[in-house]
Amino acid sequence: MNRTLTVAGEILPLHTPFRISRGVKTAAEVVTVAIAQDGITGRGECVPYPRYGENAESTIAAIEAARGAIERGVGRQDLLQLMPAGAARNAVDCALWDLELRLAGSDFAAALGLERPLRPIVTAMTVSLDTPERMALAAAALADAPLVKVKVDRSDPAAQLRAVRAAAPKPKMIVDPNESWTISDVRDLQGLMTDLRIDLLEQPLPADADRDLIGFRSAIPIAADEAVHVAADLDSLPDGYDVVNIKLDKTGGLTAALDLAQAARARGLDVMTGCMISSSLSIAPAWAIAATSSFVDLDGPLWLAEDRAGGVSAANGIMAPPRPGFWGGI
Incomplete structure (x- = not known):
């Protein structure tokens, strides 16, 4: 199996400040993952959350640490053991769902x-x-x-x-x-x-x-x-x-x-x-x-x-x- 992993951080501005008891947010900081195989690409996105000790840099680093296994074809169930719960695994897991369904010619509603x-x-x-x-x-x-x-x-x-x-x-x-x-x-x-x-x-x-x-x-x-x-x-x-x-x-x-x-x-x-x-x-x-x-x-x-x-x-x-x-x- 030959996969290609792409990971990147993005800043998405808000139209209105979003305030909660912990502070105010004026932009969403997200990390996106794309996994390509056989000409098909699956995508996933996550939002690192400081409340849980996450930021874009640490999230990207966690995904990069798993790059070898992901590109060799790790499945979603094995991913549960490979990466801890959190934003980084979310982006990869969702990209794998998207990729698997597209390769199968199906969609998640049917699945x-x-x-x-x-x-x-x-x-x-x-x-x-x-x-x-x-x-x-x-x-x-x-x-x-x-x-x-x-x-x-x-x-x-x-x-x-x-x-x-x-x-x-x-x-x-x-x-x-x-x-x-x-x-x-x-x-x-x-x-x-x-x-x-x-x-x-x-x-x-x-x-x-x-x-x-x-x-x-x-x-x-x-x-x-x-x-x-x-x-x-x-x-x-x-x-x-x-x-x-x-x-x-x-x-x-x-x-x-x-x-x-x-x-x-x-x-x-x-x-x-x-x-x-x-x-x-x-x-x-x-x-x-x-x-x-x-x-x-x-x-x-x-x-x-x-x-x-x-x-x-x-x-x-x-x-x-x-x-x-x-x-x-x-």
Whole structure:
């Protein structure tokens, strides 16, 4: 087998700053992989995340370290042992999926038994962290969307949430503190979140403090994000979680993401599909998980000043899949 690996970093500017409790982002830094074989090329993309000790340089270095095995024909299952979970493996795994399906003349919907053609999905539209007044303005523009996700911190989450709900009274709502709350905050805000009809609370506590959730029964379902990367992490997940947020950059690709989704459901946990700020090349593989998820948060490309041609499109919180042939086979 004769393969050729190409890897590169890209900076993708945003049209609007994206703020969360950890800071502000004005561009997405992604790493792309292309694997060519027999005149066919498969593509993958990842988003290195500093929260997990990743950056573009370390991610590219990790992929380069695996170059020999990749070009000799390593398969996706062997890749799980060759590379650790994370952004680098995600880009390679997704490129291998794309390559394998194109070589077989198939597509991922057929391979995974999904409905064809792929239907549009409801995706959360994000209100990024800002002053309550500015968050209300952002929420007002999303008032008719089916699902809104609100980024908050510890400064005044009650005011932030009240402002958003007043401006957008109809949508279902996910609240994401990005690990910035304490268990006292979660307890104290239960009544308010119930009154505001919050549907999901995503990773309120730092992942290394989530033992505080043991035995806690929240009135609002709680999703594990930073606390769960791969299926093995479920063994140590506290019982206070109800949902697992699956992101391919955490699992290290679609192969491990499918394993995590199956394992989570086997334990009675619901599934959410999430993403980083990225292009549609990151979102297309995640569609395989999103198609059967209860919550979907794939609006990353919608923050870009310019997405990749043929990628996803969205109107009022309804996202259409990429054009046929964009990723995942024919």
